[in-house]
Amino acid sequence: MKLAVLRTFICALTTTGVTGLLGQRSSGTATVNLAESIGDAKFLASGFIYGWPDNGVNADNSIPENFASDIKFNSCRAGGAQLPDPSKGWAFGGYEGYIGRFNSTLSNYLTTRKFGGDFILLVHDLWGADGGSGNDALFPGDNEDWTEVDAFINQLVSDIQANNMLDGLVIDIWNEPELEIFWARTWEQYLKYYVHATELFRIELPNTLISGPSMAHSPSLDRETWRTWVETVSGKGNIIPDIYSWHQIGGWEREPERTIPEFDVFRANYSLPDRPLDINEYAWPSEQNPANSVFFIAQCERHNARCLRANWGSGSGLHDDMANLVFSVDGTYHPNGEWYLYKYYAGMIGNRVATSISSDLLFDVFATVSDTTAKVIAGTRTVKSTYDIEISGLDTIGLPQEGSVDVQAYRFDWNGSLADTGSPVDLGITQYEYNSNLLKITVEPPSNSTAFAFEIHGKGV
Ligand SMILES: *[C@@H]1O[C@H](CO)[C@@H](O)[C@H](O)[C@H]1NC(C)=O
Numbered sequence: 001m002k003l004a005v006l007r008t009f010i011c012a013l014t015t016t017g018v019t020g021l022l023g024q025r026s027s028g029t030a031t032v033n034l035a036e037s038i039g040d041a042k043f044l045a046s047g048f049i050y051g052w053p054d055n056g057v058n059a060d061n062s063i064p065e066n067f068a069s070d071i072k073f074n075s076c077r078a079g080g081a082q083l084p085d086p087s088k089g090w091a092f093g094g095y096e097g098y099i100g101r102f103n104s105t106l107s108n109y110l111t112t113r114k115f116g117g118d119f120i121l122l123v124h125d126l127w128g129a130d131g132g133s134g135n136d137a138l139f140p141g142d143n144e145d146w147t148e149v150d151a152f153i154n155q156l157v158s159d160i161q162a163n164n165m166l167d168g169l170v171i172d173i174w175n176e177p178e179l180e181i182f183w184a185r186t187w188e189q190y191l192k193y194y195v196h197a198t199e200l201f202r203i204e205l206p207n208t209l210i211s212g213p214s215m216a217h218s219p220s221l222d223r224e225t226w227r228t229w230v231e232t233v234s235g236k237g238n239i240i241p242d243i244y245s246w247h248q249i250g251g252w253e254r255e256p257e258r259t260i261p262e263f264d265v266f267r268a269n270y271s272l273p274d275r276p277l278d279i280n281e282y283a284w285p286s287e288q289n290p291a292n293s294v295f296f297i298a299q300c301e302r303h304n305a306r307c308l309r310a311n312w313g314s315g316s317g318l319h320d321d322m323a324n325l326v327f328s329v330d331g332t333y334h335p336n337g338e339w340y341l342y343k344y345y346a347g348m349i350g351n352r353v354a355t356s357i358s359s360d361l362l363f364d365v366f367a368t369v370s371d372t373t374a375k376v377i378a379g380t381r382t383v384k385s386t387y388d389i390e391i392s393g394l395d396t397i398g399l400p401q402e403g404s405v406d407v408q409a410y411r412f413d414w415n416g417s418l419a420d421t422g423s424p425v426d427l428g429i430t431q432y433e434y435n436s437n438l439l440k441i442t443v444e445p446p447s448n449s450t451a452f453a454f455e456i457h458g459k460g461v
């Protein structure tokens with residue numbers, strides 16, 4: 001395997017704080033403060049949408065369990081999308097169109113629960129609006145008639161109850177309503193549906209969490225869709241979802257680092273309560289690699305958002321491969337390069353600590369402290385540029401204010417979703433000099449998809 005070599009350089013900080021850099025000019029600095037805990041490790045970004053093979057109405061048993069347990073998989077989002085005739089959803093033949101999708105949903109639910117995960121149920125997929133159902137298809141509330149959607153929700157609720165699906169369940173009211181492929185009707189009709197469906201689910205499943213609005217676009221104060229949705233639910237008690245949700249997909253969108261605080265401004269202005277957040281789809285296909293996954297993980301963790309990887313498979317491919325973390329050859333599953341990154345992330349136990357993104361918003365870090373060990377992962381948003389990581393609070397893990405410290409580094413390679421890159425590359429131990437309780441590590445990624453991990457072992461305090 002011919003791969004460019006990461007060069008990590010330590011630049012001893014002078015007393016004036018000026019650094020002497022070797023190699024390429026740094027594009028910026030992300031920081032880690034080992035002394036400031038932001039809460040227990042929760043693996044908030046170890047979920048994905050779809051990704052489990054269907055197995056009738058039973059849990060999947062085709063993907064070896066360690067692929068899920070090793071990455072501490074903890075959330076899934078599904079609803080039987082993209083199944084062929086006759087299972088095209090309620091809008092295509094009522095119960096006959098729906099039941100195959102429900103079976104798939106139940107199977108995926110049971111697989112998720114086998115690993116203790118939460119399951120976010122996609123109402124729009126069971127309805128059959130799974131992208132391109134077309135203008136001719138029936139949508140909830142057509143001609144101001146809610147009879148059909150009520151019959152659908154009642155059937156769904158009764159099947160959820162009959163199959164003991166309430167534990168760990170979240171009902172996601174509708175997916176990406178501002179995209180015509182998912183909602184080929186007016187925005188006003190969507191807002192009416194949102195209220196109508198929420199009211200009905202609240203009555204029928206009073207103890208079940210609801211998420212919404214799961215917009216395709218992240219919140220922004222000047223987006224009319226977001227503004228009108230917020231205005232619709234504001235002050236309406238039960239209509240406000242238990243979990244706010246949206247998607248973070250593509251380099252053209254602002255990153256969670258900006259969208260989450262902007263949503264908080266929105267919320268405050270419209271007196272919406274502070275509630276959990278699900279980024280229930282993250283990353284465009286070109287953003288599914290170790291570097292970008294760290295970039296998303298870092299921001300999900302910093303802002304306490306649960307995050308699920310988007311899934312770009314189609315048809316039966318959607319219902320497989322753990323949202324492109326594994327792939328199968330002749331029926332045998334293999335992990336790809338990204339899976340190893342999630343496996344390393346799953347080993348970041350203890351306390352999450354405070355971090356900050358680089359000022360160009362293209363490089364980010366996530367870090368944990370457990371006893372006297374600090375672990376840091378670092379990655380860019382699809383750029384191959386040199387960055388620095390400044391790690392403060394070294395005394396927290398029992399190190400003196402200045403001296404030298406051994407840092408173990410690993411590199412996470414990427415060769416597409418269909419290649420097992422093997423375990424992360426062990427870059428060995430580098431000794432760094434530091435002072436002022438602050439260590440600086442420079443990373444020079446060999447590609448725009450490479451991620452790194454650094455481990456610092458302090459001494460018993
Ligand atoms: C990348 O994967 C392809 C197969 O998809 C393989 O032929 C190639 O050797 C791999 N490259 C490296 C550097 O491992």
Ligand SMILES: *[C@@H]1O[C@H](CO)[C@@H](O)[C@H](O)[C@H]1NC(C)=O
Binds near residue numbers: 056057087099101103
């Ligand atoms: C759904 O599952 C039930 C129970 O196993 C089964 O009887 C039925 O045939 C299935 N329907 C479809 C369309 O998968």
Ligand SMILES: *[C@@H]1O[C@H](CO)[C@@H](O)[C@H](O)[C@H]1NC(C)=O
Binds near residue numbers: 266270
């Ligand atoms: C704040 O809410 C008011 C309505 O209560 C609205 O008129 C105003 O545009 C909102 N401002 C922002 C920045 O969202």
Ligand SMILES: *[C@@H]1O[C@H](CO)[C@@H](O)[C@H](O)[C@H]1NC(C)=O
Binds near residue numbers: 382447449
């Ligand atoms: C990232 O690198 C790959 C491989 O060199 C390249 O094909 C791709 O265009 C790069 N992406 C960006 C956004 O620069």
